[in-house]
Amino acid sequence: MQTLRRAWEHLEEGMIAFLLAAMTLVTFTYVALNNIYTLFYALSDRWAPTSDFFGAIGDHLMGYAQGMTWSVALTKALFGWLIFFGIAYGVRTAGHLGVDVLVRKTSRPVQRLLSLLACACCLAYAGLFLVASCKWVAALLAAGIGAEDLDRYGIKVGYITLIVPVGFALVIARYLEIFYRLFTGRQTGLGLADEAAEATKLANPGEEPR
Template identity: 25%
Template sequence: MTAQPETRSALGRAVDEIEETGIAIILGLMCLITFINVVLRYGFNTGLIWGLEATSFLFAWLVLFGISYAVKVTAHLGVDAIINIVPRPMRRALGLVAALICVAYAALLMKGAWDYWANFANLPQTTGRWFPTGIEEMTRTSYRGWYEVVDIPFPEWLRWIEPIMNEGEHYEKLPRFIPYVILPFGIALLLFRFIQAAWRIWTGRAESLIVSHEAEDAVDEVSDMNKGD
């Protein structure tokens, strides 16, 4: 079955823009910081102390943006050995089951990502072992907004958050809740993409979940090149 052209909703278009713009900005910043560090190191025998940590965080952001974007563009690898030997109606059923498993998996990740980030953002974690069953009660000792990263300095234009997150105390380094926010945000994007994929199968616009044939395409490309020789 050939996937039918899909009219994207306003939400879908907004998520597309967020992912594509975010990936482009992150790649640009990683290249810029790395280039500046190389010039400073080999040209002036110095460097950005915080450069390595910054690029590490940016790479983590890139990965978490990338996994949801790869779902959208069907770039994740898939094994279709079983799907190809069953009748077409069964393919759709198997695809829907796989999509629902992915949605449940992303929901589990979402709880873990929120609870981890909330620990640094002065926000309550959820109760329940697997799925949220409520909100934990916050106490004064629960606030962890004062945790900082190792090297990245705190930007002056963010001083306004100190009374909110750090009881008015000055930050010397960037608080961890800022780079760690990509955890719940990125997993929320992944959950959204899996729900989209499940909906496409349910409405008949696709018969299986995301499947990429990169290996087969590479073999075909090499074969075509050899024929040309």
């Protein structure tokens, strides 16, 4: 079970890293092409003997830049995927905004009860969006609407929006894990970040937690 969970976490982190890298690479390439061809045009104007050579390079680079009209649409799609992968990752790492200042002032049993209630609300919220997003994506796939500037490559809007139900399913899986840990008394608050303290305690059984 631990091996499967670690594989899931590595896959989640790998997808986030891949999406960030892909967004950066696409944007950098597009910006670079739109600025480099002007350099070759400037060189073409400066030296007459090599004017045709540098001019031809500039023409090719400008053609590539003009052909990358899909880059903005692809970056938007990648960003959308990053958001929904990031939601589940934020739940795991407790990377969300902390709103439990008052809750932490109560006793541990009360904290656990309030956390169970909050977790149930999060599960209900994510469940509603999962059902709604599944119907939405199914309608988009049935309509077969092409994605802006990406339809030439056979990419449909429905393909891009598939991440919405997938993202909410990942969120539900995370909150189910948190609910189980709350129910069994292994933690008192939302998030899974406190597992680091438990891992340290297991690795050093004689050492008191800080």
